[in-house]
Amino acid sequence: MDTFIFIFLAVLTIGSGLGMVLNRNTVNSALFLVLNMVSIAGIYLLLQAQFLALIQILVYAGAIMVLFLFVIMLLNLDDERSLFSKVRAKYISAFFLGVVTLSLILYSLEGVADLLPEISPEMETAGTVEALGDVLYTDYLFAFEMTAILLTAAVVGALMIAQYKKSNNGASE
Amino acid sequence: MIEIDWYLALSAVLFTIGLVGVLIRRNAIVIFMCVELMLNAVNLTLISFSSYHGDVTGQILVFFSLAVAAAEAVIGLAIILAIFRNNLSVDITKVNLLRW
Amino acid sequence: MNYLLDLQSFLPGIIVAVAGLAAIMLEAFKKSANTSFSVTIGGIAVALLFAIQSLYGEAGTAFSGMIVYGGVGAFGSVVVLLGALFCVTISREYLRDLDLHNGEVYGMILFSTTGMLGLAVSNDLITLFISLETMSICLYVLAGLMKNEKIGAESALKYFLLGAFSTGFLLYGIALIYGATAATNLTEIAAAAQPTFLFLCGTGLLFVGLFFKVAAVPFHMWTPDVYQGTPTTITAFMATAAKSATFVAFVLVLTRMLPSSEIGDWQSVLQVVAILTMIVGNLIALAQDNVKRMLAYSSIAHAGYLMVGLAAGNEAGYAGVLYYLFAYTIMNAGAFGVIAYYERNHGLDFTEIDSYAGLGFKVPVMGVMLSVFLFSLAGIPPMVGFIGKYYVFAAAVQAGLIPLAIIGVLASAASVYYYLRVMVYLYFKEAHKEYSLKTPGFLFKWTLILLAVLTVYYGVEPVLPTSSLMELISSYYTV
Numbered sequence: 001m002d003t004f005i006f007i008f009l010a011v012l013t014i015g016s017g018l019g020m021v022l023n024r025n026t027v028n029s030a031l032f033l034v035l036n037m038v039s040i041a042g043i044y045l046l047l048q049a050q051f052l053a054l055i056q057i058l059v060y061a062g063a064i065m066v067l068f069l070f071v072i073m074l075l076n077l078d079d080e081r082s083l084f085s086k087v088r089a090k091y092i093s094a095f096f097l098g099v100v101t102l103s104l105i106l107y108s109l110e111g112v113a114d115l116l117p118e119i120s121p122e123m124e125t126a127g128t129v130e131a132l133g134d135v136l137y138t139d140y141l142f143a144f145e146m147t148a149i150l151l152t153a154a155v156v157g158a159l160m161i162a163q164y165k166k167s168n169n170g171a172s173e
Numbered sequence: 174m175i176e177i178d179w180y181l182a183l184s185a186v187l188f189t190i191g192l193v194g195v196l197i198r199r200n201a202i203v204i205f206m207c208v209e210l211m212l213n214a215v216n217l218t219l220i221s222f223s224s225y226h227g228d229v230t231g232q233i234l235v236f237f238s239l240a241v242a243a244a245e246a247v248i249g250l251a252i253i254l255a256i257f258r259n260n261l262s263v264d265i266t267k268v269n270l271l272r273w
Numbered sequence: 274m275n276y277l278l279d280l281q282s283f284l285p286g287i288i289v290a291v292a293g294l295a296a297i298m299l300e301a302f303k304k305s306a307n308t309s310f311s312v313t314i315g316g317i318a319v320a321l322l323f324a325i326q327s328l329y330g331e332a333g334t335a336f337s338g339m340i341v342y343g344g345v346g347a348f349g350s351v352v353v354l355l356g357a358l359f360c361v362t363i364s365r366e367y368l369r370d371l372d373l374h375n376g377e378v379y380g381m382i383l384f385s386t387t388g389m390l391g392l393a394v395s396n397d398l399i400t401l402f403i404s405l406e407t408m409s410i411c412l413y414v415l416a417g418l419m420k421n422e423k424i425g426a427e428s429a430l431k432y433f434l435l436g437a438f439s440t441g442f443l444l445y446g447i448a449l450i451y452g453a454t455a456a457t458n459l460t461e462i463a464a465a466a467q468p469t470f471l472f473l474c475g476t477g478l479l480f481v482g483l484f485f486k487v488a489a490v491p492f493h494m495w496t497p498d499v500y501q502g503t504p505t506t507i508t509a510f511m512a513t514a515a516k517s518a519t520f521v522a523f524v525l526v527l528t529r530m531l532p533s534s535e536i537g538d539w540q541s542v543l544q545v546v547a548i549l550t551m552i553v554g555n556l557i558a559l560a561q562d563n564v565k566r567m568l569a570y571s572s573i574a575h576a577g578y579l580m581v582g583l584a585a586g587n588e589a590g591y592a593g594v595l596y597y598l599f600a601y602t603i604m605n606a607g608a609f610g611v612i613a614y615y616e617r618n619h620g621l622d623f624t625e626i627d628s629y630a631g632l633g634f635k636v637p638v639m640g641v642m643l644s645v646f647l648f649s650l651a652g653i654p655p656m657v658g659f660i661g662k663y664y665v666f667a668a669a670v671q672a673g674l675i676p677l678a679i680i681g682v683l684a685s686a687a688s689v690y691y692y693l694r695v696m697v698y699l700y701f702k703e704a705h706k707e708y709s710l711k712t713p714g715f716l717f718k719w720t721l722i723l724l725a726v727l728t729v730y731y732g733v734e735p736v737l738p739t740s741s742l743m744e745l746i747s748s749y750y751t752v
Contacts, residue, residue, distance in 0.1 A: 010183050021194035047224040064246045071250045094196035098189045105185040108474035113176045120227025142336035143403045147240045150407040153384040154244035157414030161251035211441035222452035241406045252429045255420040268427050
């Protein structure tokens with residue numbers, strides 16, 4: 001059963017990923033990405049990471065993608081006329097870099113399955129909010145506090161960049 | 174029972190789709206979405222290793238990576254708004270004032 | 274676990290973070306940029322005192338092994354804070370002319386500094402990742418400060434897109450390392466690491482992420498654009514503090530995570546990158562007509578010299594890198610400071626080398642100081658830059674990497690051309706027209722004079738001899 005669910009979700013994930021990259025309309029791309037993230041959340045559930053599956057949907061699909069869609073709508077972009085520009089060399093190099101990266105990573109994964117044969121039975125409890133929260137506020141406290149600074153800085157910074165003063169409208173009309 | 178290989182291979186494929194997308198697309202917003210796809214792929218790798226190791230550290234790292242992705246999204250979209258105001262376009266091939 | 278002790282071990286970072294919050298609050302509620310500015314200076318200065326104090330304390334780990342204190346981390350913190358302090362003190366007048374003198378900007382600088390301090394003491398890949406991102410996200414914002422100018426918004430976009438892209442590689446590297454060793458703590462990784470292809474691939478990707486942040490060739494494409502599109506004193510902050518923090522993190526990764534050559538021959542990788550970086554950085558710098566872009570390529574070249582020290586892979590090499598970071602911070606902050614001074618008299622286009630013609634005699638003290646900083650960057654003897662280069666190249670020779678050292682010396686000899694070219698324009702070219710230069714403000718002028726004095730003083734008398742730095746590093750292997 002698990003195998004069928006996995007195959008279904010994997011096909012959905014890859015399909016929506018490709019759909020995002022190959023779509024001319026930016027809104028459609030964003031919606032494909034939402035689909036992609038929801039199906040990845042499903043795979044998290046298969047891996048017994050319950051809490052993160054939930055967070056994935058809330059934060060990524062919920063907050064981040066809504067922000068994306070909001071900005072896309074705000075900018076009111078046209079469809080791109082041609083997905084592929086004339087420079088051929090760029091695509092050839094992109095293709096090669098992609099193939100090299102993929103084969104490197106796949107090659108490096110050889111033998112992992114023998115070392116790690118199955119999902120550890122501890123994961124029944126380790127993926128819950130309780131288990132994560134327990135270490136988050138003790139062992140990983142430093143990183144947690146640094147994240148607080150990061151988020152504060154991001155909010156203030158976004159305001160600084162996006163803020164638009166009428167008085168000094170240099171290049172914009 | 175699904176072997177860990179499958180999860181990792183799936184994540185490698187997603188990462189590569191994102192990577193190629195960043196390199197070939199010209200729309201800054203789509204490029205940024207491709208970056209988000211790459212980060213998602215990495216999160217998948219981390220969670221699969223975490224589950225098969227039976228160790229919670231990987232999931233903690235995913236938690237932080239989500240926070241970073243959110244912060245990056247906010248800043249990135251603000252920058253894209255600023256560039257749109259100046260250029261009335263988000264096409265990165267038109268952003269070539271500075272070269273060499 | 275004793276939280277008070279933990280907090281104490283990261284005191285400089287906490288002080289800087291609190292000062293950052295205060296700077297933003299003061300701007301929001303009192304609309305007083307000058308108060309924010311004073312808080313910024315005060316916060317960094319106090320943090321610097323604590324960092325210097327911890328330099329003489331013992332070394333250890335805190336926050337359940339997430340960070341280290343004392344030793345290399347303390348030295349890194351001192352260098353980062355020095356860079357931040359000098360860049361803030363030279364910023365006020367310049368930013369005021371650009372209408373950017375406000376509390377948020379200083380708050381951003383302080384948050385970014387907090388990230389750098391975390392980066393310089395990280396003992397865990399999670400700390401490294403989060404701190405690096407805190408630093409970078411603030412820098413993306415600072416790069417986009419001149420958002421109403423075309424080049425400002427573009428530099429922010431380029432920096433951001435390439436930075437986020439490289440974050441993907443860094444994180445993938447961390448994920449693969451975690452998969453291979455089931456750990457993210459640097460010392461635990463070192464204990465569990467096997468030279469499997471998985472581990473090597475992960476470390477390689479981690480290195481790619483770090484190479485991007487230190488602007489090593491072939492991951493340097495963003496540097497000139499970003500440096501040019503950013504307000505000059507902020508560029509100084511990026512070039513000194515951010516680069517120092519990332520290099521210290523690099524030293525930590527190399528010494529703590531990859532202590533033995535059994536888990537991959539990373540020294541050869543670093544050698545290749547060092548050679549490429551030195552050659553490409555210097556060659557392209559030769560062709561630049563814009564002083565700011567020239568300094569951007571020169572900073573790439575300097576990353577190459579630093580990489581030579583890392584490639585040496587011995588204690589002398591790491592000590593050389595740390596000393597070089599100190600030297601580089603002083604002289605580069607100074608050079609950008611003088612450029613900012615010339616620039617603020619004539620607007621943003623005033624960084625073309627033509628416009629420097631005959632400026633040397635206008636305000637003599639500025640001309641002399643620019644010459645001092647440029648001599649030092651070129652590595653000409655009685656300056657601190659020479660001492661730094663000497664330590665780094667000597668370490669390479671000691672490690673038997675004589676070809677690498679020779680390439681380094683040749684590259685830095687070539688660099689003399691483009692630094693001297695600026696001075697030729699300053700003193701031996703006729704001015705095109707009469708410029709009236711503003712008199713520099715008190716704080717600005719004396720900061721630059723202090724930097725120039727330090728540049729010469731540490732060149733004549735290297736008070737921070739590498740032997741005590743070596744002790745710092747070896748105290749580190751035992752933690």
